[in-house]
Amino acid sequence: MWEPKKYRLFQLNPWNIVLIYLVLGFLWILFSDRVLEQLIDDPATLTQFQTYKGWFYVLVTGLLLLGLLVRYSDRITRMRHDFVKRFDLYRSLLEQGNQVVLQVDDNQDFSYSNAAVMEVLGYEEDELRCMDDFEAIVHLDDMDRFNDLRAVCDADIRNHDPVKQQVRIRNKNGSWHWFRMILTDNRGFEHIQSRLLLIRDIHEETTLFEQLKESKARFEHLFQEAPVGYHSLGSDFTFIDINMTELNLLGYSREEIIGKKTWADLIVPEDLPTFEQHKNDLLEKGYVENLQYSVVRKDGTLRSVILNARAFFDDQDRLLYTLGNVVDMTDKLLAEKELNEAYHRLNYHVQNTPLGFVEWNSSFRVTEWSAESEKLFGWAKEEVQGKKPEEWNIVHKDDRERVMDSMTGMLAGKDLRNVISNRNYTKNGDVRHCVWYNSALLDEEGRLVSILSLIHDITGQVRAQEEIKKLNVSLEEKVKVRTRDLEMANRELETFAYSVSHDLRAPLRGIDGFSQALAEKYAHKLDQRGQQYLDRVCKASQRMGVLIDDLLSLSRITRSELKKEQVDLGVVSSEILKSFREKEPERQVDFEVSRDLTVTGDANLLRIMMQNLLDNAWKYTSTRDKAYIEVGTAEIEGSKSMFVRDNGVGFNMKYHDKLFVPFQRLHTQEDFPGTGIGLATVQRVIGRHGGSIRADSKENEGAVFYFFLPDKSV
Amino acid sequence: MEYSMLRMTDTLDRHILLVEDNPDDVDLTLMAFGKSNIFNEVRVARDGEEALQMLLGREGEEPPKMPAVVLLDLNMPKVNGLEVLREIRNTERTRRLPVVILTSSSEEKDIVLGYDLGANSYIRKPVDFGKFVDAVKQLGLYWLVLNEPAV
Known part of the structure; x- marks a missing residue:
């Protein structure tokens, strides 16, 4: 001015x-x-x-x-x-500044324009002669604001403050830029009344401002959401600012903290001395670092935090405010505590395990040697620490090469674990048999850090095994002798069976043959009774022949070799029953054979078994007008069993025990002929397959035989 | 028919060699032959040794006449039936001679071994004399009438 x-x-x-x-x-x-x-x-x-x-x-x-x-x-x-x-x-300000200056006269024509019109907007002086010329170059979206500005031109501007509007204007080169237009009263020399329109390129400013705003927002976000609590305390240590993280940590709302709480209000009483020291340090040094505090949350729970703070002073060294950051260490401290406890526990176990414990470093030198190792080998930790295994007499001389070979892979970082069984010397020269369970610890690059060995002294076991071996050898000898004896006994038995077959049958044939010869040739010399006796002699000898044959076949079942295969007992049963029907077509017998009766076993023996069971069913239903025989499956005590059921005469369960005993019969020869070997045979076949059989019956109400054959019969 | 009659005469001329140590069985077998109307001469060897002598003859002597069929028991003193059979099969002269094992044993191993050694048939003597006669009858019919011997 x-x-x-x-x-x-x-x-x-x-x-x-x-x-x-x-x-x-x-x-x-x-x-x-x-x-x-x-x-x-x-x-x-x-x-x-x-x-x-x-x-x-x-x-x-x-x-x-x-x-x-x-x-x-x-x-x-x-x-x-x-x-x-x-x-x-x-003039130089007008002409050289980057602000467009336009003098607006009462007709809204520009009576003056400076060079910036060209420099800033790119338009010639005659292209911008009046306010109307702006309508073509102001952005449509900003036109309202421009018109607001323009309206002021008409008004009395003397008592008006300068009017400012931000609009986009298209440069001569076509690009849009933000400008600030200021319409102001020009009270120049001599109080000549005019208006000035000032136009300034604020594009950069705007951009910068936007960036600043964004940056501020980012900072604000960072400040609020940082994983670290931030706060600012005033000179009386009352909160003047605090971020969300710390609010969350403390459980208070911003309103409850700002201006109302001091740091001392938030910490446990035990930490108050620390806070005193903290204040002193801040005043003297201007900062505090890594202070540990226990803060009390609003809900009363405690959190362990680490605090760093810096103080700011005015010219007279008076405290203005402090800035602090707070890190919640609760979980970390807890984890550290747990880790520490785990370490101590582990160490305790390692030191107290009944196994010897040795740790070796990457160059295979002893770093740890537990008390148990000392007990086992006799050397104290001080005697072996830093030694390689070949540097003291611990590995048995005959095992050394093998042990070192076995460890090569682990020392090269290739094997992660191995188990080596070898002999060791103790300090006083005894030999112990030990199993070394070794495991390697590698770093991220796969280099060996250390090897851990657990040593199990198996000397006792080894000695016991040797003893067992010796015993086994003598036992095998004994078994051999026994087997030989048994084989001999078996041979004798076979010879006996053979001679029974041969020798007993021959005289029987004689009895039968000569009796018949007698009956034929000397019948006239015998009366009727004599002839009857002769007939009985024949019959008795023939029956004895049958008995001998049955006995032999029974023993053959026991002796024959089992050949396992899949056998469909349904098919077998149907075949057998068909043959019965062909033999006695006059009998009325209904039979029902279910499917899925396939078992694993010796086809020959199983056929003999079914033959006997069905033979019985056929025989004991012979007195029935309508006989019924069923072969099927049933669930007995949780396993799939098969059964043969008939509606024959049955038997009294009182004699159940005698059913499967050879030559034991529950019916007379006259009622139902037989030798009493059938069910004994059945039981032997089932027994040889590892199965079981039982019968259920009532006199005159039929009988049912349940039998079970395991899938993998012995 | 004419041919078969001719053959009948031929084989009926020949004797049957019965190798059996049990005199009861010898008699019963002979009775069975009688009842079956087989009238060929039946020569009996009481053990294996005698059987071989009768088949192979003594050294220096003319070899004896070959039987139409040998009925061989297994369980005999001195040389048992299976040994006799092996000897018969090992001798050129008797190699193709029909040998029927006629025994009380029905042991599988005897049957198998018998066939392995070259028995032509294996018959188990039934205890029932009626059945025995039946068996002998069929045996005679088959080996003396139907079968065509090699020698």
């Missing part, structure tokens, strides 16, 4: 000067002659002096006028000089 103060001295009004002059002149004219008349009596002299006085007055007045003129001239020169300087400054 122009500064009129500088020129105050020269600002005496010309009228005032004239008035002062008039007053002084009047006073001079009025009093100077009287003073002279008083001083000088001589009229001639007086006249002379009056002349001088007139000249003096003219002289003084002239001088004063001269002084005044000189001063004014000087003032005008200075003002002009000043004005030119300022004008140059303003």
Whole structure:
């Protein structure tokens, strides 16, 4: 602004000067002659002096006028000089600044425009001559704001504050930029009324501002959401700011903390001394680091935190505020505590395990040697620490090479674990048999860090095994002898069976043959009774032949070799029953054979078994008008069993025990002929297959035989 | 028919060699032959040794006449039936001679071994005399009438 103060001295009004002059002149004219008349009596002299006085007055007045003129001239020169300087400054500001300046006259034409119109907007002076010209280059979305600005042009702007609007304007080169338009009243020299339209490119500013805003938002987010609690405390250690993380940590809301709580309010009483020290340190050093506090959450639970803080002071070194960060260490401390406990537990176990424990480093030197190892081998830890296994006499000389070979892979970082059984020496030279369970610890690069060995002393077992081996050898001898004896007994038995077959049958044939010869050739010499006796002799000998044959077949079942295969007992049963029917077509027998009766076993023996079971069923239903025989499966005690059921005469369960005993019969020969070997045979077949059989019956109400054959029969 | 009659005469001329140590069985067998109307001469060897003598003859002597069929018991003193059979099969002269094992034993191993050694048939003597006669009758019919011997 122009500064009129500088020129105050020269600002005496010309009228005032004239008035002062008039007053002084009047006073001079009025009093100077009287003073002279008083001083000088001589009229001639007086006249002379009056002349001088007139000249003096003219002289003084002239001088004063001269002084005044000189001063004014000087003032005008200075003002002009000043004005030119300022004008140059303003012009250069106008022309060289990047602010477009447009003088708007009452018709909204631009009576002045500076060079920035070209430089900033790229338009020639004659392209932007009035406000209307802007309508073509202001962004449509911003047109409302532009019009608001324009409306002010019409209004009386003298009492109006400058109007500002931000609009986008298209440059001459076609790009849109943000500009700030300011319409202001121009109260220039001489109070000439005009309006100025100032236009400034604020694109960069806007962009920067946006970036700043974004950056601030990011910072705010970071501040609020950082995994670390942040807070600021005032000089009295009351909270003045706090981030979300710390609020969450403390469980309070922002309102409950800011201005209301001090740090001392949040910590446990035990930590108050720490806080005192903390305050002192802040004041003296300006910072505190890694202070451990237990803070009390709103809900009363405790959290362990680490606090770092820095203090800020004013010029007089008075504390302004502190900035602190808080890290919740509760979980970490807990984890550390657990880790520590786990380490101690593990170490305890390792040291107390009944196995010897040795740790070796990557160059296979002892680093740990447990008490149990000392007990086992006799060397104390101090005696073996740092030694390689070949450096003291621990591995049995005959096992050394093998042990070192076995360890090569592990020492090269290839094997993660191995088990080596070898002999070791103790300190006093005894030999112990040990199993070494070795495991390798590797780092991330797969390099060996250490080897851990657990040693199991199996000397006792080894000795016991040797003993067992010796016993086994003698046992095998005994078994061999027994087997030989048994084989001999078996051979004798076979010979016996053979001779039974051969030798007993021959005399029987003699009895039968000669009895018949007698009956034929000497019948006339025998009376009827004699002939009957003879007949009985024949029958008895024939029956004995059958008995012998059955006995032999029974023993053959026991002796024959089992050949396992899949056998469908349904098919077998149907075949057998069919053959019965063909033999006795006159009998009325219904039979039902279910499917899925396949078992694993010896086809030959199983056929003999079914033959006997069905033979019984067929035989004991012979007195029935309508006989019924069923072969099927049933669930007995959780396993799939098969059964043969008939509606025959059955038997009394009282004699159940005798059913399967050879030659034991529950019916007379007259009622139902037989040798009593059938069910014994059945039981032997089932027994040989590892199965079981049982019967259920009531007299005259049929019988059912349940039998079970395991899948993998023995 | 004419041919078969001719053959009948031929084989009926020949004797049957019965190798049996049990005199009861010898008699019963002879009775059975009688009842079956087989009238060929039946020569009886009481043990294996005698059987071989009767088949192979003594050294220096003319070899004896070959039987139509040998009925061979297994369980005999001195040389048992299976040994006799092996000897018969090992001798050129008797190699193709029909040998029927006629025994009380029905042991599988005897049957198998008998066939392995070259028995032509294996018959178990039934205890029932009626059945025995039946068996002998069929045996005679088959070996003396139907069968065509190699020698």
